[in-house]
Amino acid sequence: MTVLIQRLGRALAVAIGLAIGLALLVIFVVNRQAPERSDSPPAPMAVAAIEAQPMAFRLEARGHGVARPSETWQAVANVSGRVVERHPALESGTLLREGTLLLALDPSRYELAIAEAEAELTQLESEEANTWRLLDLERQALDLAEQELSRIERLAATGSVSTSQRDAQRRSTVGQRQAVTTLENALALMPAQRERASVRLSQARRDLSDTRFVAPYDLRLGEVEVELHQFVSVGQRLFEADSLAAAEVEARLPFSMVRRLLGSVAPAELPPGSLDLSERIDLDSIEAELELVGAPGVRWEGRVVRVASGLDPATRAVRVVVRVEQPWRDARPPDRPPLQRDMYIRVLLSAPGPEAQLVVPASALHQGELYLADDQDRLVRRPVSVAFQQRDLAVIEAGLAPGERVVLDDMQPAIEGMALSVRRDEAAEARLAARARGEALPGERP
Structure with a gap:
C-alpha cells in the first residue's frame, strides 16, 4: 500500500510539471512581439583611409653579427733568447701607441x-x-x-x-x-x-x-703570455694585440633582403671580365649603421667592404662585412664605449630603391586583401599581390592602382559593398612616406 502511494505521488508531480511548462509556453507564444522593421538604411561606418601613390622607397637589410678588429697581431718569437726588457704596461687591455717597444730579447x-x-x-x-x-x-x-x-x-x-x-x-x-x-x-x-x-x-x-717587438700601429693588448727574464723558444706565442685603426662586423642577413639591396646598386650591364664584386656593384652607395645590442643609442657609421664567400651553414644567411674606421676616436665610456672585440651588433644596411613603389601599411592587409573605398564610398575587398614586406610596410606589386583609397581600419564585419564614411588621414600618409624613405619617426628606433 505504501509503495503504491509513492508511485502515485511521483506520477502526480510529473503531471503537474508538464502542465506548468505547457502553460508558460502558451503565455510566451501569445505575448511574442514581431521584429521591428525599418525602411531607413544603416548608418555608414566611419573609417580612415589613405590615397595610394607611388613614393620613393629605401630598401633595407637587417641582421646581427659579432665585432672583431680589422687586424690582429699574433706576436710569436722568431728567435730564441731570454727576455731582458718588458714594457711595464704590457698587460691585457692596455692601449699603446705605434712605435712603442713592447718586448726585447737578449741580443748578444x-x-x-x-x-x-x-x-x-x-x-x-x-x-x-x-x-x-x-x-x-x-x-x-x-x-x-x-x-x-x-x-x-x-x-x-x-x-x-x-x-x-x-x-x-x-x-x-x-x-x-x-x-x-x-x-x-x-x-x-x-x-x-x-x-x-x-x-x-x-x-x-x-x-x-727579431729580438725587439715594437708596436706596428696603435693597438690594444690581448692575452700576454711572457714575463721578464723568461727564456722563450722559436715559435713560442708571446702576446696578442688588436689594431685600433678599424673594426669589422660580419653580419648575417637574410638572403632575400641582401638580394634586393644589391640589386638596387648593381649596374644594368656588368663590365665583362670583372671578378671583384666591388668593381661590379657600388658597395659605397650602401649606407651602414651599427648599433650595440642591449644599449640603445650606442651607434656607429660604417661601410660595406665585401661580401664573404658562401652562406652561413646554420642559417643560410649572407655574410656581409661592415667596417668602422677609428672606432676608438669618439669613445666616451661608459656612455659611448668603443666598438671592440666580441660585441654583439645589430646591423642596418640601406640604399635608395631604383624606382617609386606603391606602399601601404602592413596592418592594412587582411589575408592577402586590401579594403578599398570606391567612388560611391562603398567597401571593395581587393586581392593584391605583395612584392615584399619591410618592417611594418608592404610593397604592392599588383592589384592596386595609384589614386585608390586604402582603408586603414580593421572593420568587423567587412561586407562587400557596405556604406562607408571615409576620412582621409593625411597624417598617416605623411608617416607612411617618411617610413618609406627610411626616416625614423619621433621616439622610434631606426
Whole structure:
C-alpha cells in the first residue's frame, strides 16, 4: 500500500510539471512581439583611409653579427733568447701607441753573429786584394817564362841548346801557367764566398731585429703570455694585440633582403671580365649603421667592404662585412664605449630603391586583401599581390592602382559593398612616406 502511494505521488508531480511548462509556453507564444522593421538604411561606418601613390622607397637589410678588429697581431718569437726588457704596461687591455717597444730579447748572440759575418767579409775583401796583387806578379812571371821558352825553342831548333834545357823550360812555363790559373780560380770563387758571408750577415741582422717587438700601429693588448727574464723558444706565442685603426662586423642577413639591396646598386650591364664584386656593384652607395645590442643609442657609421664567400651553414644567411674606421676616436665610456672585440651588433644596411613603389601599411592587409573605398564610398575587398614586406610596410606589386583609397581600419564585419564614411588621414600618409624613405619617426628606433 505504501509503495503504491509513492508511485502515485511521483506520477502526480510529473503531471503537474508538464502542465506548468505547457502553460508558460502558451503565455510566451501569445505575448511574442514581431521584429521591428525599418525602411531607413544603416548608418555608414566611419573609417580612415589613405590615397595610394607611388613614393620613393629605401630598401633595407637587417641582421646581427659579432665585432672583431680589422687586424690582429699574433706576436710569436722568431728567435730564441731570454727576455731582458718588458714594457711595464704590457698587460691585457692596455692601449699603446705605434712605435712603442713592447718586448726585447737578449741580443748578444746575434750581435756576435753580425760581428763574425762582418769580419769574414773584411777578411774576404783583404784576401781578394792580395790575390789580385799575386795574380799580377804571377802573370808577369808567366810572360817572362813564355818569352824565355820562345827563345829556347828557337835555339833548340838550331842545335844551340840541348833538349834537356828546352824540356826544363817547358816544365817551368807550365808550372807558371798553373800558378796563374790557380789564382784566377780563387778570384772566381771570391764572389760566391762574399755572397755567403753577406747572407749570413743579413740573417744575423734580421735575427737581431727579431729580438725587439715594437708596436706596428696603435693597438690594444690581448692575452700576454711572457714575463721578464723568461727564456722563450722559436715559435713560442708571446702576446696578442688588436689594431685600433678599424673594426669589422660580419653580419648575417637574410638572403632575400641582401638580394634586393644589391640589386638596387648593381649596374644594368656588368663590365665583362670583372671578378671583384666591388668593381661590379657600388658597395659605397650602401649606407651602414651599427648599433650595440642591449644599449640603445650606442651607434656607429660604417661601410660595406665585401661580401664573404658562401652562406652561413646554420642559417643560410649572407655574410656581409661592415667596417668602422677609428672606432676608438669618439669613445666616451661608459656612455659611448668603443666598438671592440666580441660585441654583439645589430646591423642596418640601406640604399635608395631604383624606382617609386606603391606602399601601404602592413596592418592594412587582411589575408592577402586590401579594403578599398570606391567612388560611391562603398567597401571593395581587393586581392593584391605583395612584392615584399619591410618592417611594418608592404610593397604592392599588383592589384592596386595609384589614386585608390586604402582603408586603414580593421572593420568587423567587412561586407562587400557596405556604406562607408571615409576620412582621409593625411597624417598617416605623411608617416607612411617618411617610413618609406627610411626616416625614423619621433621616439622610434631606426
